[in-house]
Amino acid sequence: MGSLTPLDFVVILLAISVLAGVLGAIVGLGGGVVVVPILTLLFHINIRLAIGASIVSVIATSSGAAAAYVRERMTNLRTGMFLEIATTTGAITGAYITTLVPDKVLFILFGLVLAYSAVAMYLKRHKEVILQESNDWIANKLNLHGSYFDEAEQKEISYKVTGTKPGLGLMYVAGLMSALLGIGSGGLKVPAMDLAMHLPMKVSSATSNFMIGVTAAASAGIYFARGQIDPLIAAPVAIGVLGGATIGSLLLGKMESKWVRLLFVVVLLIIAAEMLQRGI
Amino acid sequence: MAKTVSYHDEGAASKAAMQEEKVRRVEITISYVLRIGVILSVLILCAGLGLIFAHHPEYASKLPYNKVVGLQGNFPHSFGSLINSVSKGEGSGIAVLGLAILILTPIMRVAVSILAFIYQRDPAMTLVTSFVLAALLFSLFIR
Numbered sequence: 001m002g003s004l005t006p007l008d009f010v011v012i013l014l015a016i017s018v019l020a021g022v023l024g025a026i027v028g029l030g031g032g033v034v035v036v037p038i039l040t041l042l043f044h045i046n047i048r049l050a051i052g053a054s055i056v057s058v059i060a061t062s063s064g065a066a067a068a069y070v071r072e073r074m075t076n077l078r079t080g081m082f083l084e085i086a087t088t089t090g091a092i093t094g095a096y097i098t099t100l101v102p103d104k105v106l107f108i109l110f111g112l113v114l115a116y117s118a119v120a121m122y123l124k125r126h127k128e129v130i131l132q133e134s135n136d137w138i139a140n141k142l143n144l145h146g147s148y149f150d151e152a153e154q155k156e157i158s159y160k161v162t163g164t165k166p167g168l169g170l171m172y173v174a175g176l177m178s179a180l181l182g183i184g185s186g187g188l189k190v191p192a193m194d195l196a197m198h199l200p201m202k203v204s205s206a207t208s209n210f211m212i213g214v215t216a217a218a219s220a221g222i223y224f225a226r227g228q229i230d231p232l233i234a235a236p237v238a239i240g241v242l243g244g245a246t247i248g249s250l251l252l253g254k255m256e257s258k259w260v261r262l263l264f265v266v267v268l269l270i271i272a273a274e275m276l277q278r279g280i
Numbered sequence: 281m282a283k284t285v286s287y288h289d290e291g292a293a294s295k296a297a298m299q300e301e302k303v304r305r306v307e308i309t310i311s312y313v314l315r316i317g318v319i320l321s322v323l324i325l326c327a328g329l330g331l332i333f334a335h336h337p338e339y340a341s342k343l344p345y346n347k348v349v350g351l352q353g354n355f356p357h358s359f360g361s362l363i364n365s366v367s368k369g370e371g372s373g374i375a376v377l378g379l380a381i382l383i384l385t386p387i388m389r390v391a392v393s394i395l396a397f398i399y400q401r402d403p404a405m406t407l408v409t410s411f412v413l414a415a416l417l418f419s420l421f422i423r
Binding site for chain 2: 004007008009010043044045049056059060062063077084085088089092095096141142214219229233235238
């Protein structure tokens with residue numbers, strides 16, 4: 001890769017970013033988890049600059065895909081807004097403590113959390129528990145319940161939301177990880193909504209994508225001021241991921257929930273292994 | 281008596297339909313904010329990248345990329361240096377402007393949501409969303 005010109009670099013990075021965007025939009029991740037290892041391992045880019053580009057791609061995926069999902073009414077806006085209380089607070093905490101915690105500890109911890117999420121999702125993969133009643137007072141007070149049209153099943157599915165307190169707790173951790181590692185941490189957001197709060201899988205995925213941008217914006221300003229956002233890296237990543245996210249959001253509505261979930265499990269395991277490897 | 285009850289039910293149903301319509305309008309407005317921010321930033325990013333290569337023909341021929349990519353002196357990373365670079369028409373400054381707009385898009389989205397919830401007369405969600413905006417603005421000022 002040493003003989004590439006800057007133009008070659010930008011063109012190759014653009015192509016890789018399109019693929020990262022498609023994957024990211026389908027599984028509810030920011031695409032940064034694909035971009036960071038490629039930049040560091042393949043192109044030998046400094047990890048801090050890779051994280052800076054990654055956080056921009058996270059925002060790009062979120063805004064690009066969320067615009068499509070909101071139109072399709074797949075996103076639960078009220079639940080997303082409510083949970084952003086925790087993700088932004090977590091992100092700010094993360095920005096404060098990032099200098100105190102060794103990276104190795106974080107990578108190992110994050111790898112374990114992702115592996116746990118993947119196993120938990122795999123075990124639950126055939127039963128999606130959709131509630132018709134909820135006695136969660138916060139969910140009832142803020143009316144976080146919703147419905148969406150499922151293209152695969154060709155019918156309107158209505159659902160009730162529960163577990164707002166564990167949801168908030170998990171989202172705080174997701175926000176913390178987002179700021180510390182420069183990722184969207186959809187890997188923590190989706191299970192928090194899917195498993196703890198009983199949102200349907202596709203709604204969880206779309207709402208996660210919608211929230212990720214706000215969480216990432218909370219740390220992107222800091223990365224910018226630290227000089228971690230190089231336009232020659234971040235611009236092709238942002239453009240590519242946006243294009244990919246648009247394609248990915250079109251695919252999501254047409255896929256069976258089971259396949260979205262299985263794909264998500266595989267992606268989580270790959271990222272978990274990669275994180276652990278970097279920590280050890 | 282039965283007539284009054286059914287009249288009341290009709291009123292409640294049309295109220296629910298109106299609420300649904302309001303929610304739909306909020307969703308579409310937010311969708312537009314996101315889409316405009318995204319389209320605008322992509323156009324500016326493409327222009328910036330184009331200018332970088334137009335101003336530096338050597339980037340397309342002989343130089344290895346690691347002599348150019350990842351050098352902090354090559355691009356602005358403060359508000360002042362960004363303005364300065366854009367006003368000089370530098371490609372790197374224009375590309376960074378596109379990135380800055382992308383970063384501000386979700387923040388704008390939250391601001392629009394507050395207005396939407398005020399319009400919907402939903403004080404609880406207005407408070408929730410205001411907290412999120414306050415947290416985001418706070419994050420822009422910490423280092």
